[in-house]
Amino acid sequence: MADLDVVVVGAGFAGIYAVHALRSSGLTVRAFEAGGGIGGTWFWNSYPGARCDVESKDYSFSFSPELEQEWSWSERYPAQPEILRYLSHVADRFDLWPHIQLNTRVTAARWDDDAAEWTVTTDDGAVVSARFFVSAVGCLSAYQVPSLPGLETFSGTWHHTARWPAEGVDFAGKRVGLIGTGSTGIQVAPQIAAVASQLYVFQRTANYAVPNRNRPWEPAAEREFKSRYRQYRKEARESFLGVPVAGTGRPVLAEPPEDVQRTFTERWQAGGGMPFLGAYTDLLVDQAANDVIAEFMRDRIRETVSDPVVAELLCPRTFPVGSKRLCQSDDYYAMYNRPNVTLVDLRSTPLESASAGGLSTTSAFYELDAIVFATGFDAISGALRQIDVRGASGVALADRWGAGPHAYLGIATAGFPNMFIVTGPGSPSVLSNMALSIEQHVEWIRDCIGYLGAHGFTTVEATSDAEEAWMAHVTEVAYSTLFPKADSWYIGANIPGKPRVFTTYVGGVGPYGSKCDEVAAAGYPGFALGAP
Ligand code: NA7
Numbered sequence: 454m455a456d457l458d459v460v461v462v463g464a465g466f467a468g469i470y471a472v473h474a475l476r477s478s479g480l481t482v483r484a485f486e487a488g489g490g491i492g493g494t495w496f497w498n499s500y501p502g503a504r505c506d507v508e509s510k511d512y513s514f515s516f517s518p519e520l521e522q523e524w525s526w527s528e529r530y531p532a533q534p535e536i537l538r539y540l541s542h543v544a545d546r547f548d549l550w551p552h553i554q555l556n557t558r559v560t561a562a563r564w565d566d567d568a569a570e571w572t573v574t575t576d577d578g579a580v581v582s583a584r585f586f587v588s589a590v591g592c593l594s595a596y597q598v599p600s601l602p603g604l605e606t607f608s609g610t611w612h613h614t615a616r617w618p619a620e621g622v623d624f625a626g627k628r629v630g631l632i633g634t635g636s637t638g639i640q641v642a643p644q645i646a647a648v649a650s651q652l653y654v655f656q657r658t659a660n661y662a663v664p665n666r667n668r669p670w671e672p673a674a675e676r677e678f679k680s681r682y683r684q685y686r687k688e689a690r691e692s693f694l695g696v697p698v699a700g701t702g703r704p705v706l707a708e709p710p711e712d713v714q715r716t717f718t719e720r721w722q723a724g725g726g727m728p729f730l731g732a733y734t735d736l737l738v739d740q741a742a743n744d745v746i747a748e749f750m751r752d753r754i755r756e757t758v759s760d761p762v763v764a765e766l767l768c769p770r771t772f773p774v775g776s777k778r779l780c781q782s783d784d785y786y787a788m789y790n791r792p793n794v795t796l797v798d799l800r801s802t803p804l805e806s807a808s809a810g811g812l813s814t815t816s817a818f819y820e821l822d823a824i825v826f827a828t829g830f831d832a833i834s835g836a837l838r839q840i841d842v843r844g845a846s847g848v849a850l851a852d853r854w855g856a857g858p859h860a861y862l863g864i865a866t867a868g869f870p871n872m873f874i875v876t877g878p879g880s881p882s883v884l885s886n887m888a889l890s891i892e893q894h895v896e897w898i899r900d901c902i903g904y905l906g907a908h909g910f911t912t913v914e915a916t917s918d919a920e921e922a923w924m925a926h927v928t929e930v931a932y933s934t935l936f937p938k939a940d941s942w943y944i945g946a947n948i949p950g951k952p953r954v955f956t957t958y959v960g961g962v963g964p965y966g967s968k969c970d971e972v973a974a975a976g977y978p979g980f981a982l983g984a985p
Pocket of ligand 1: 478498593600632633634635636637638655657658778799802826829830866942947
């Protein structure tokens with residue numbers, strides 16, 4: 454008999470809720486977390502300026518009406534420390550700590566065909582068996598530092614934003630080089646510029662950023678909103694992104710230009726990426742439509758940045774708006790008006806190497822005291838692939854996913870019985886409100902395990918046919934949009950050698966949730982259920 458019903462890997466939003474939901478349905482559960490605290494990606498990414506780009510009222514658990522009423526977010530967009538305080542409160546309130554083992558990395562998980570259970574090994578040498586194995590490792594956990602010749606000789610300090618020291622980093626009076634201008638680089642850059650003597654931003658690809666217009670949540674507005682929270686959560690579950698967004702419902706190309714300008718200007722003033730990209734129906738499916746929003750954004754950069762040469766270098770041109778994560782910042786572009794900030798264009802002068810004193814491009818040497826890598830993640834599949842997961846007949850997950858990660862409904866993969874992946878490849882995950890998508894997946898997993906017990910089954914496994922058909926659908930939907938045009942982490946293009954496969958389901962959170970519900974209600978077609 455297995456030691457536990459369920460082993461959960463990770464204690465971020467997904468692992469925390471998995472522990473709560475599975476325990477509440479009577480199962481024995483243990484979550485292993487590599488970090489010294491809970492929070493997952495929010496634990497590790499403690500760099501200055503780290504903030505969620507989904508509003509706090511959305512980026513929070515909905516499973517407990519009491520929790521959502523008693524917790525008060527201080528700001529429209531939650532900063533990293535407040536998200537950690539929130540998750541800690543959740544762990545306290547629902548008594549989750551005894552079921553979470555911190556500072557423990559899962560190194561291997563093997564399915565035992567005969568015993569019909571998983572054997573899970575951790576880096577402290579312990580081994581535990583469980584009937585079910587739930588990956589809650591997160592989509593943005595395996596960070597990447599690019600191979601830069603000579604980095605080991607650099608005499609200053611260097612850090613990746615996803616492994617920020619808990620005690621912080623003092624940049625006061627320092628010359629700092631920042632590599633990367635994705636969401637992270639754009640958040641951290643103004644914070645460093647405010648204290649450093651000099652900040653060099655090494656930009657390979659210019660990026661789009663909309664304002665946050667972050668502000669405190671006024672008590673009166675909070676009270677009013679909370680009085681209709683339940684209805685709002687329902688709308689969120691049925692929405693396209695997991696956040697109710699009111700668009701015009703019309704294509705931009707059919708709209709008079711002055712109306713387009715007014716609409717975009719209003720949404721730019723209001724702040725936030727989702728309302729901006731959701732303004733018109735064709736922005737993410739028609740290049741000509743996307744060109745309209747792209748030009749609007751480039752005009753905002755030109756009017757913000759005083760040096761016209763720098764402004765043009767900051768104007769993105771190589772991918773459609775929204776096909777990479779739309780960044781959000783209130784002060785990124787304006788930062789380039791500071792005398793202590795220099796933009797280095799890596800397109801015309803690529804980075805060559807590091808040395809004791811700093812960084813060299815093909816045309817110049819930059820003397821630095823510190824380097825910050827905001828160079829992203831081996832996203833979606835990277836963290837799970839770092840574990841030696843072996844399914845039926847000892848097949849390695851890394852081999853099974855050699856041509857790219859895939860999973861039926863983004864939740865289970867053929868050959869790996871009784872293994873579930875929270876927000877896995879083939880689900881809306883990173884292109885949705887993750888908090889909501891996590892809840893939906895965890896509840897589906899809980900209900901599936903409940904169904905097995907109630908009907909005398911002990912195993913569940915996605916069939917290859919169902920998985921292939923689902924991933925073909927995921928691909929078809931993706932290629933009806935502009936998303937695959939970008940060399941983004943969504944498609945694995947940021948990791949050398951990673952197969953170029955678009956694995957996020959962009960058919961909408963609402964329709965996706967309905968499909969998952971239908972499969973459950975019909976007795977799990979597409980899954981093979983087994984009895985002893
Ligand atoms: P991203 O979005 O993957 O951004 C990484 C940035 O680092 C991006 O600007 C990259 O340029 C740059 N990069 C990566 N490797 C290199 C090398 N070798 N040389 C120069 N520049 C490089 O990661 P983030 O952490 O910003 O954001 C990840 C998600 O977290 C975000 O989407 C939100 O959902 C939260 P590139 O564009 O590849 O040319």
